[in-house]
Amino acid sequence: MTERATGDEGVDRRHDRRPFDIVGDVHGCWDELFELLARLGYAVEPDGGAGARAAAGSSPPTRGSGRTCKDGHRDPRAELGLPVRLDWTRDYHGRALVVYGHVAVPEPRWANNTVNIDTGCVFGGRLTALRYPECKVVSVAAARTYFARLRASR
Numbered sequence: 001m002t003e004r005a006t007g008d009e010g011v012d013r014r015h016d017r018r019p020f021d022i023v024g025d026v027h028g029c030w031d032e033l034f035e036l037l038a039r040l041g042y043a044v045e046p047d048g049g050a051g052a053r054a055a056a057g058s059s060p061p062t063r064g065s066g067r068t069c070k071d072g073h074r075d076p077r078a079e080l081g082l083p084v085r086l087d088w089t090r091d092y093h094g095r096a097l098v099v100y101g102h103v104a105v106p107e108p109r110w111a112n113n114t115v116n117i118d119t120g121c122v123f124g125g126r127l128t129a130l131r132y133p134e135c136k137v138v139s140v141a142a143a144r145t146y147f148a149r150l151r152a153s154r
Contacts, residue, residue, distance in 0.1 A: 024117035
């Protein structure tokens with residue numbers, strides 16, 4: 001059975017000891033998602049034009065554990081009207097692995113038992129997944145740049 005989050009509370013999977021895959025920010029990169037799911041071993045089939053279903057063996061894909069941390073901490077300064085995010089990971093010392101995204105990085109970024117797996121597929125980077133509990137990173141290249149990054153002039 002697949003569990004779904006109903007809001008910012010996330011899905012609590014701390015008692016689930018099965019391996020599962022966590023996929024980074026998709027942002028509409030459907031071709032890359034299907035390629036990544038196939039690389040992860042899921043059988044992906046179209047679902048009547050409304051999307052797709054994926055399954056591996058007898059259990060469907062699951063969402064990650066813990067809580068969703070929306071947007072992290074923000075610095076009050078802003079460039080181009082975009083938030084400047086503070087690096088909260090340097091102060092994290094929890095036992096639970098935190099897998100997050102939303103701020104694209106060129107490669108998965110590991111720090112203090114956290115990992116950012118948003119590798120900017122929508123910006124022409126990669127779509128990345130983390131296989132848990134082995135913490136293996138699997139990714140595919142973006143087929144194209146879907147959205148140009150906004151950059152502050154310096």
